[in-house]
Amino acid sequence: MVSNVNAAIVGFGNAGRIFHTPLIRAASGLNLHTIVSSRPADVLAAVPGVRVVPDLETALSDPEIDLVVIATPNAMHAPQALAALRAGKHVVVDKPFCLNLDEAESLMVEAKSSGRLLSVFHNRRWDADFLTVQRLITDDKLGEITRLVSRFDRFRPKLRDRWREQDVPGAGLWFDLGPHLVDQMLCLFGKPVSLMADMARQRDGSVVDDYFNVTLKYERLRVTVSASVLTPAAGPRFEVHGTKGTFVKYGLDPQEDALKAGGDPTDPSFGIDGHEGSYWPVIIDDHVGMNESVMSERGRHLSFYEAIAAALMDDAPNPVLPEEAYEVMRILELGQLSAHEGTEVHL
Incomplete structure (x- = not known):
């Protein structure tokens, strides 16, 4: 558990910009620490003062970052989430979880072995x-x-x-x-x-x-x-x-x-x-x-990220279990x- 959750968003397309950024900034207990993007000017125009880094590796090497939110194209979900879990980060993946059941299972196994939270942004619940x-x-x-x-x-x-x-x-x-x-x-x-x-x-x-x-x-x-x-x-x-x-x-x-x-x-x-x-x-x-x-x-889509913060800070339940997202992938x-x-x- 952590006392305050620093989050990094990977990707600043529609998902990262429209959904994840405002919801993370509004959620009590979460701090939008970093955005990973190759277009820093676009990011800073929308989110003045946020830290912008050019690649995932830079974010994963930062010990201050607790939570990594994968908001990139679907084909990148599994490899980037896997890298984040292996770097010791908690992970939220935008929907869909990944491309297939094999990728989903590999992420679930890694999350369990690393003892990190893995959740999927099924916000329309x-x-x-x-x-x-x-x-x-x-x-x-x-x-x-x-x-x-x-x-x-x-x-x-x-x-x-x-x-x-x-x-x-x-x-x-x-x-x-x-x-x-x-x-x-x-x-x-x-x-x-x-x-x-x-x-x-x-x-x-x-x-x-x-x-x-x-x-x-x-x-x-x-x-x-x-x-x-x-x-x-x-x-x-x-x-x-x-x-x-x-x-x-x-x-x-x-x-x-x-x-x-x-x-x-x-x-x-x-x-x-x-x-x-x-x-x-x-x-x-x-x-x-x-x-x-x-x-x-x-x-109230904000409820998802409030629940993520509670899960990491107070050991509350994961709002969307990876096993549930696995069944969606099925x-x-x-x-x-x-x-x-x-x-x-x-x-």
């Missing part, structure tokens, strides 16, 4: 809409859940010059948004019995998947997670159907846009979702089900296999 769905299910408002649809649709018809849209390992929409949606479903329902996946390249010139629709099959429950970048009029973010009622929620969690706009994660209004959900109770006998508005829980791998072969894959 703290989305407002997901927390609301989780509350309704826990409180048995909907009864036994029979069908859930989770969509993450956007409209980005033009290709962009970024690694996620290039033909490189770990690129594509399934490895970008899939980890979020899959992790949320595993949190709610555990591991499915089987899955069936469909993935496609729909935009002109696309070399990676920019659409997916994956069905997770449980004994009776059916869950569909899907995402598209060619949906001008997005459907509901969540549809949750149960034996007592249905919950429908439109609109995406507001935290990403708020962080992009420079919002303060500690502001009491941060993470409040203005899009109310709707709940329709089932009609039973003479009881008439009425449409009720459901206020969203407050979203679904990602099997989803690719199912889509490639056009068959249902049993776990």
Whole structure:
């Protein structure tokens, strides 16, 4: 355990700049000590006064750094996290955990042997809409859940010059948004019995998947997670159907846009979702089900880093266990296999 946690972020692309930097700076018990980037001017323009070093090795050799946050392209997650663990640092890896199960297992083994914390940034466990769905299910408002649809649709018809849209390992929409949606479903329902996946390249010139629709099959429950970048009029973010009622929620969690706009994660209004959900109770006998508005829980991605600080300072639980992230990777791998072969894959 440490009394104060000095953190280094490796990479200052969208993940490092939009998510990790403001959340680490806002989290009690964490200090943003260093950012590893080859573009120091860009970093200092956004985070004046922060220490910037040009490579990972420099950060790993610094005894003042306790925690290393890997926010680089997906193919670099495993080798950089492994180097950090071997250097005696605690590690947070942005999602996805890595590229495959072999890499995930090697990181888990190293973390255990080195006695260091290893966690994965599945921040959308703290989305407002997901927390609301989780509350309704826990409180048995909907009864036994029979069908859930989770969509993450956007409209980005033009290709962009970024690694996620290039033909490189770990690129594509399934490895970008899939980890979020899959992790949320595993949190709610555990591991499915089987899955069936469909993935496609729909935009002109696309070399990676920019659409997916994956069905997770449980004994009776059916869950569909899907995402598209060619949906001008997005459907509901969540549809949750149960034996007592249905919950429908439109609109995406507001935290990403708020962080992009420079919002303060500690502001009491941060993470409040203005899009109310709707709940329709089932009609039973003479009881008439009425449409009720459901206020969203407050979203709070900051909770992840507050929990990381507590784990390192007070021996509190790791907010996202590597074993949990391993199961997400398993679904990602099997989803690719199912889509490639056009068959249902049993776990």
